Amino acid sequence: MTVPDEATRLDAFRKAQHLAYAAAEAAAAELRPGMTEREAAKLMDTYARDNGVNEWFHQPFAWFGDRTAFRGPIAWTALRGFNPAFFPGGRRLEEGMAFILDCAPVVEAAVADIGYSGALGENPVAEQLMDDLQAHRALIVDRLNQGATMAEVSRAVDALCRRQGVEPRHKAYPYNVLAHRVEVLPGKPSGLGIARFGLRSVRELRRQVAQGRAEGWSPLWSSAERSDHPPVPGLWAVEPHLGFRDVGAKFEELLVIDAEGRARWLDDDLPHVRRWNARKTARKAA
Amino acid sequence: MMPFHVASGEVTLHGHAGGPEGAPTVVLIHGYPDDSTVWDGVVADLAADHRVITYDVRGAGESTAPASTRGYHLDRLMADLASVLDQEAPAGKVHLVGHDWGSIQGWQALVDPRTRQRIASYTSVSGPSLDLAFGAMSDRLRAQKLGALPPMLNQLMRSWYVMAFHVPAFAPLVWRAGAARLWPRLLKRTDGIEIEARPGQLRDSLNGINLYRANFRERMMHPKRQRIEVPVQLLVPADDPFVGPAVFDDLCDYVPHLMREEVASGHWLPLRDPALLAGRIRRFVTHVETGVDDAALAQGRRRAARHRGDAGPFAGRLALITGAGSGIGRATALALAEKGADVVVTDIDLEAAERTATLARLIGVDAHVRQVDVADLTAMEALAAFIDEKVGIVDIVVNNAGIGMAGDFLDTTEEDWRRVLNVNLWGVIHGARLFAKRMVAARVPGHVVNVASAAAYTPARGMSAYAATKAAVMMMSACLRAELSGQGIGVSTICPGLIDTGITDRTRFVGASEDEQARKRASASRLYARRALTAEAVAADIVAAIEEDRAVARTGMEAVAFDLIGRVSPGLMRMIARADLMPK
Incomplete structure (x- = not known):
């Protein structure tokens, strides 16, 4: 499918992102003590399928407890971070435990990739980390618009983590990425996948890697030298992931870089942004 | 009677x-x-x-x-x-x-x-x-x-x-x-x-x-x-x-x-x-x-x-950490908090110290924050008075605050010397004097931790000012340890190697222009990042030094190796010192 103009294209991504967050919120509302990560992932899957999704960039992930901080086997970065411990497992949710839900549905050829953090009941560390993410969301757009290279922005995120005294746990993701580029998928819809990643999406990402290599940029945005290039127009799924001790929190959402290299978030009507606003209002009221 | x-x-x-x-x-x-x-x-x-x-x-x-x-x-x-x-x-x-x-x-x-x-x-x-x-x-x-x-x-x-x-x-x-x-x-x-x-x-x-x-x-x-x-x-x-x-x-x-x-x-x-x-x-x-x-x-x-059976070994103890807004100081404050100690964190950067306190409270202990320049005796005395009045007796003092300085001896001005001596040596002296005195008076079975450096015993060109302050801290600590040994108070010197703490981002390279300054900092930071030895590793050694009352703790292979070389072959050590390893 071809998407005609820029505005329609962005609308398609916004719609996909909306649906992905709705799936995560629906699953989060269903979480109960004793539930496993696999069950939580299944909840997102069911919601998305009920709403017409049958292709994924990656199928839903869920992490509970210290797995949200990517500690232990989940943090092994041999094999470039592709790690079976990544996949939802049998960890059971307990009262007060932090959780992260992450899903990436394909909606009419537009790829969304979102991350949703929370805790079952009270978890002050998770709340703090979710608060801390606000500065990262502002920093990323500001630094890009000040003319920093993409690697410099990622290093600025690392430096902010250091100032905050938290660990940048996205370093444990495949290729240590802070973000990866998403595109409208070419070709026919396909439900096929390898290890929870959609075949069509992986093929598209490989195409982008090849294109980027030829043109001097990388669709895998990290602090490494391969990202030392000006902002590349398009959509980027940005996922800063903070960890403190045994708790982690992240958000993941789409960032737009326009043809002039100006950056902005695709949508501000997202759960974590609404949470910051609500807390700001509550603080003001107090 | x-x-x-x-x-x-x-x-x-x-x-x-x-x-x-x-x-x-x-x-x-x-x-x-x-x-x-x-x-x-x-x-x-x-x-x-x-x-x-x-x-x-x-x-x-x-x-x-x-x-x-x-x-x-x-x-x-x-x-x-x-x-x-x-x-x-x-x-x-x-x-x-x-x-x-x-x-x-x-x-x-x-x-x-x-x-x-x-x-x-x-x-x-x-x-x-x-x-x-x-x-x-x-x-x-x-x-x-x-x-x-x-x-x-x-x-x-x-x-x-x-x-x-x-x-x-x-x-x-x-x-x-x-x-x-x-x-x-x-x-x-x-x-x-x-x-x-x-x-x-x-x-x-x-x-x-x-x-x-x-x-x-x-x-x-x-x-x-x-x-x-x-x-x-x-x-x-x-x-x-x-x-x-x-x-x-x-x-x-x-x-x-x-x-x-x-x-x-x-x-x-x-x-x-x-x-x-x-x-x-x-x-x-x-x-x-x-x-x-x-x-x-x-x-x-x-x-x-x-004091509960399940609390950490430092439960109920009060630790003061200077320079706790970043690096080794912050990591040590959090490591002690994790073991159950309440903390007083100080830094010249108040916002950074407050962040450390927030993290310590998340671990579940009490944390107090003060903005202090350790080189300033009046400020240190005010800190001691504040703790006396509001918090109690300090059981563990970690004199950590320090600054980096590098460059040739002949390029180091008197002002440079004063600055690095005031922070790295006088800061430790103030902290040790004020708080060891209180420990002795209250018969606290306390511990004084002075953070020196592997530079304390590793001569190297371009390090004269920094290394001199650290060597002084090491010797002072060794003497203090002997003096306090009969009073139930331990003294440990910590000698970290190249630790990726951010100190290199603020190190002053003497005799360099602003541009060179930035380039040298970046170059040093890259080296330290590649070494990938963390502040948390030093903090773990500090905790162990307190628990086991160790005289000296060295973190990193280089810290151990240079100590060994200095003992086995001072001649080889002098040869190594002549190598020009300063960032260009």
Whole structure:
């Protein structure tokens, strides 16, 4: 499918992102003590399928407890971070435990990739980390618009983590990425996948890697030298992931870089942004 | 002091009373194998403004002894105390103080129906409540099974003599064979205390064995725990070979008005430091009588609440960390917090220090924040005054704040020298002086940690200023360690190698332009990042150095290797020093 103009294209991504967050919120509302990560992932899957999704960039992930901080086997970065411990497992949710839900549905050829953090009941560390993410969301757009290279922005995120005294746990993701580029998928819809990643999406990402290599940029945005290039127009799924001790929190959402290299978030009507606003209002009221 | 006699059942008790009438009354009960003269130093101090009563426990000193072992049962001992109170302090309440077996009696007095209404406060030294201690032990055994054994075995090892006392004929034989005669020499050897030989030592020692035989088995098999509403002050000698500090954990469940203080002393605190003990009794009595409160008392209550079996090894301790806004300082503050210590974090960057405090609170401890330039004596004195007034006594001080400086000696200006000396050396001196002084005065079994560097013993061109400050810190710490070793205070020097802390982002490269400055910083930071040795690794070494009282801790292979090279081949070390490794 071809998407005609820029505005329609962005609308398609916004719609996909909306649906992905709705799936995560629906699953989060269903979480109960004793539930496993696999069950939580299944909840997102069911919601998305009920709403017409049958292709994924990656199928839903869920992490509970210290797995949200990517500690232990989940943090092994041999094999470039592709790690079976990544996949939802049998960890059971307990009262007060932090959780992260992450899903990436394909909606009419537009790829969304979102991350949703929370805790079952009270978890002050998770709340703090979710608060801390606000500065990262502002920093990323500001630094890009000040003319920093993409690697410099990622290093600025690392430096902010250091100032905050938290660990940048996205370093444990495949290729240590802070973000990866998403595109409208070419070709026919396909439900096929390898290890929870959609075949069509992986093929598209490989195409982008090849294109980027030829043109001097990388669709895998990290602090490494391969990202030392000006902002590349398009959509980027940005996922800063903070960890403190045994708790982690992240958000993941789409960032737009326009043809002039100006950056902005695709949508501000997202759960974590609404949470910051609500807390700001509550603080003001107090 | 006026002598008195009290008849109590089959025995006659002998005691002394003195001090101004109408002043608060303090009753002191001695332990085993002492008599009431063990309190002489404390009485001399306290009797100035308290009415003081001491007496010889049945079987000891000038009191007569019961005929049988059964006569030493706690029930009889409580009848004795009740008789003394009825005769010598018939009206009002008294403040009770007990040491060793006197302390075991004191705990019993808080629940015995004949005495508990008569007691306004209790100060306990080196003697647990048998009911609460044995009760807690059986709880732990039930809850943790085998996991409870190691700390319990520790106490059992310390209590070898209790078991020995139950072996027929053994203990009396030891006392008769010469232990009683050698007693003053033994105390001098073990605790450095000078006492006169007492003619009654052998008799008291033999009689007192019956205290153990008459009471331990019954309490161990059937501990009866009751809630104690009387305010209790617990003084815990840190180097008591007979009573382990863990015996007093979890007490706050049954004793809600409890305060606790660790004291750098052996078992005989009344002899070792009577002035300190009298001062603590006076402060607590005044607090209970008038309601006057201060930071030290509040800290004591906090310590009591924190001392639970499952809390970390630093539970209830207070740690001060300078330069805690980033790097090694922040990591150390959080590592100590994780082990249970409350923290005071300081930094020249207030916002950064506040962030560390926020993270420490998330771990679950109290955290206080102050903005301090360690080079500024007035600011450091103000910090000490703030802690005295609001927080209490610092048990652990980590003099960490420091700055980096690099460049050729001849390019280093006088101002550069002053800056790096003021922060890296004077900052450590101020911290060590101000807080070690307080530890000594309060007999805190504390620890001073001075963060130096592998540069302290690794000569290298371009490092003259920085390395000189660190070498000075290392030597000062070694001397201080020797001075404080007799006072129960440890001193450790920490020598990290190349740690990725961000120090290189702020290092001053002398004789470089602004542009070069930035480039050199970036280049040094890349090197340190590649080395990938974290501040957390240093923090773990600092925690271990405190726990094991290590003189020097080196973090990183390079820190260990250069130490070795410097010892084995100073010539090779001088050759390495000539290599130009400064960022270009």
